[in-house]
Amino acid sequence: xxxNSQYSKAIDMWSVGCILAEMFxxxxxxxxxxxxxxxxxxxxxxxxxxxxxxxxxxxxxAREYIKTIRTFKKISFKKIFRQVDPKxxxxxxxxxxxxxxxxLTAEQCLDHPYVETYRAPEEEICCPLVPKEAFYFDELxxxxxxxxxxxxMYTEVIS
Numbered sequence: 138x139x140x141n142s143q144y145s146k147a148i149d150m151w152s153v154g155c156i157l158a159e160m161f162x163x164x165x166x167x168x169x170x171x172x173x174x175x176x177x178x179x180x181x182x183x184x185x186x187x188x189x190x191x192x193x194x195x196x197x198x199a200r201e202y203i204k205t206i207r208t209f210k211k212i213s214f215k216k217i218f219r220q221v222d223p224k225x226x227x228x229x230x231x232x233x234x235x236x237x238x239x240x241l242t243a244e245q246c247l248d249h250p251y252v253e254t255y256r257a258p259e260e261e262i263c264c265p266l267v268p269k270e271a272f273y274f275d276e277l278x279x280x281x282x283x284x285x286x287x288x289x290m291y292t293e294v295i296s
Contacts, residue, residue: 147237153246154232161221166233177206179235184211186235193236224251 158166167182169175185208194200214226228251231241241249247256
């Protein structure tokens with residue numbers, strides 16, 4: 138939400154953490170009404186990022202906005218997930234963290250003690266990295282008509 142043009146696997150891992158949390162809680166973890174309310178709920182849970190923590194937000198405008206938000210302290214996940222295995226709480230805390238660079242990767246999650254009993258490494262397949270010639274149109278989107286972008290995307294999908 139704060140850097141929508143910088144999508145990465147770390148965003149997917151945030152989602153994995155939220156889904157796991159919701160499975161434990163049996164209610165939505167961060168039921169925001171709109172993006173501002175969603176950010177507010179995230180900061181209520183994780184604490185409002187300040188100082189070095191803000192370095193992961195690349196947008197100056199987003200950093201300035203965060204600085205205007207009321208300061209919240211992090212809520213202990215142990216208080217929220219009282220009946221949950223401590224290993225699961227550790228996994229949640231390492232997935233639902235503000236800085237994407239410190240969030241666990243999928244591979245790290247598979248090595249986490251909480252999931253070790255569910256693993257079958259001999260059956261797991263790793264997806265290869267996206268090749269260098271992969272389709273990126275961020276540089277082009279300002280100069281292309283919508284129909285041209287649709288054609289490029291369609292061509293990429295069928296290839």
